[in-house]
Amino acid sequence: MDRAYKVYSIENGTVIDHIPTPLALKVIRILGLENEGIMTIGIGFRSDKQPGGKDIVKVENRELSHDETNKIALIAPDATINIIKNGRVAEKRQIKLPEEVREIMSCPNPNCATNVLGASTHFLLEKGDRIIYRCRYCERATEVNADLLTSR
Amino acid sequence: MASFRGRSIVSIRDMSLEDLDMIVRTTEAVKGGKYSGFLRGKTVATLFFEPSTRTRLSFESAVCKGGGSVFGIADPAASSQSKGETFADSIRTVSGYCDVMVIRHPVEGAARMASELCSIPVINAGDGANQHPTQTFLDLFTIKEQLGRLSGLRVGMMGDLKYGRTVHSLTHALSMFGNELTFISPPTLKMPDHILAELQGTGLSFRTVDNLEDAAGAGLDILYVTRIQKERFGDPQEYGKVAGTYRIDRDTVRMLGEDIRIMHPLPRVDEIDEQVDATPNAIYFVQAHNGIPTRQALLGLVTGGIE
Ligand SMILES: [Zn+2]
Numbered sequence: 001m002d003r004a005y006k007v008y009s010i011e012n013g014t015v016i017d018h019i020p021t022p023l024a025l026k027v028i029r030i031l032g033l034e035n036e037g038i039m040t041i042g043i044g045f046r047s048d049k050q051p052g053g054k055d056i057v058k059v060e061n062r063e064l065s066h067d068e069t070n071k072i073a074l075i076a077p078d079a080t081i082n083i084i085k086n087g088r089v090a091e092k093r094q095i096k097l098p099e100e101v102r103e104i105m106s107c108p109n110p111n112c113a114t115n116v117l118g119a120s121t122h123f124l125l126e127k128g129d130r131i132i133y134r135c136r137y138c139e140r141a142t143e144v145n146a147d148l149l150t151s152r
Numbered sequence: 153m154a155s156f157r158g159r160s161i162v163s164i165r166d167m168s169l170e171d172l173d174m175i176v177r178t179t180e181a182v183k184g185g186k187y188s189g190f191l192r193g194k195t196v197a198t199l200f201f202e203p204s205t206r207t208r209l210s211f212e213s214a215v216c217k218g219g220g221s222v223f224g225i226a227d228p229a230a231s232s233q234s235k236g237e238t239f240a241d242s243i244r245t246v247s248g249y250c251d252v253m254v255i256r257h258p259v260e261g262a263a264r265m266a267s268e269l270c271s272i273p274v275i276n277a278g279d280g281a282n283q284h285p286t287q288t289f290l291d292l293f294t295i296k297e298q299l300g301r302l303s304g305l306r307v308g309m310m311g312d313l314k315y316g317r318t319v320h321s322l323t324h325a326l327s328m329f330g331n332e333l334t335f336i337s338p339p340t341l342k343m344p345d346h347i348l349a350e351l352q353g354t355g356l357s358f359r360t361v362d363n364l365e366d367a368a369g370a371g372l373d374i375l376y377v378t379r380i381q382k383e384r385f386g387d388p389q390e391y392g393k394v395a396g397t398y399r400i401d402r403d404t405v406r407m408l409g410e411d412i413r414i415m416h417p418l419p420r421v422d423e424i425d426e427q428v429d430a431t432p433n434a435i436y437f438v439q440a441h442n443g444i445p446t447r448q449a450l451l452g453l454v455t456g457g458i459e
Contacts, residue, residue, distance in 0.1 A: 113261030
């Protein structure tokens with residue numbers, strides 16, 4: 001069955017595929033796209049690579065920047081990005097973890113200035129093999145998880 | 153050469169080896185009487201949103217000795233914060249009254265936030281469990297002064313290594329210079345794994361032991377003692393047992409080696425026997441006094457009074 005790909009195709013925009021189910025809505029929130037025009041969302045498709053299923057998000061008439069698509073790597077490092085122009089794939093894009101993350105991630109330390117004094121969150125990617133971000137305020141190192149990522 | 157003029161001093165993580173070297177050398181020169189009046193015409197605010205009399209007086213003394221003037225709040229209940237003004241507004245307002253701001257706050261990251269809210273230099277005098285960089289600078293200066301160098305040393309750290317921000321920051325700094333560390337603590341208060349992980353791949357080699365006897369053969373140059381707080385233990389008996397084990401007296405000094413220097417960030421309770429005070433091994437009072445020239449040096453550097 002190739003029903004997985006019967007999500008409306010788009011003429012122009014950005015297709016984000018291979019998002020692990022059920023993170024499609026989270027991806028939209030991380031990108032701040034909730035009120036940014038037409039989107040098609042597919043949830044729970046079967047995927048050989050993703051045993052838990054995959055989600056797809058198609059953003060119409062908007063070519064996401066590299067800074068934007070790299071944010072997706074925070075929760076969906078295996079997501080793939082296609083930029084569509086005139087019904088054709090104009091660019092297949094790799095994503096990589098952003099060096100810094102502002103606002104969309106919250107700090108798990110309850111005594112952090114971002115949680116108590118109203119500082120906007122700001123994390124820097126640590127060097128090393130594991131995916132760890134360090135809060136610029138309380139300086140705690142933190143592993144990213146979807147619960148820490150919110151809307152702006 | 154590193155320039156400090158206008159720069160905020162928030163965290164040891166912002167410091168390069170060159171920066172630390174510069175601070176230690178400037179402290180040396182200040183203590184040697186090379187500079188005077190370098191804070192003349194400068195006003196320093198000491199904003200202590202949590203009380204710490206010792207640290208505040210040390211900063212205020214440093215300002216006076218440099219010829220500057222100082223004002224501030226010592227008690228959070230007296231500040232406009234208690235009337236509901238936001239932290240951000242307090243900082244923006246006070247930054248217009250002074251040339252440098254010294255901040256102590258119970259919230260982690262408060263000093264970083266303050267440094268971003270205003271254009272004058274902010275010096276972190278402690279932000280919760282996070283950082284207290286001037287303590288680390290004075291520790292480094294004391295080591296340099298007393299042992300003549302900051303690298304190739306064998307340093308033992310003893311006590312509460314889990315929660316002690318002082319030992320965390322000093323460990324970070326000593327790792328930059330290349331030293332050998334021995335961590336001595338009860339298993340429940342050992343150095344956190346995330347700090348040990350950070351030490352891998354630095355110039356520092358380390359080992360972990362859980363009693364002083366095991367550290368005895370290490371030929372330590374320095375033993376840095378910190379307090380084990382009662383509150384860390386649910387069971388008072390357990391605390392009594394642990395506190396008794398991590399205690400320094402003349403016998404333990406002899407066991408560790410006659411040349412060992414004992415440091416402590418003070419105040420102490422009973423983790424170092426008073427018998428040790430009069431021995432040449434005890435350098436913790438010199439260390440405490442070194443807080444003044446260290447803070448003088450820092451204030452001089454960030455105001456541009458010392459170039
Ligand atoms: Zn934080």
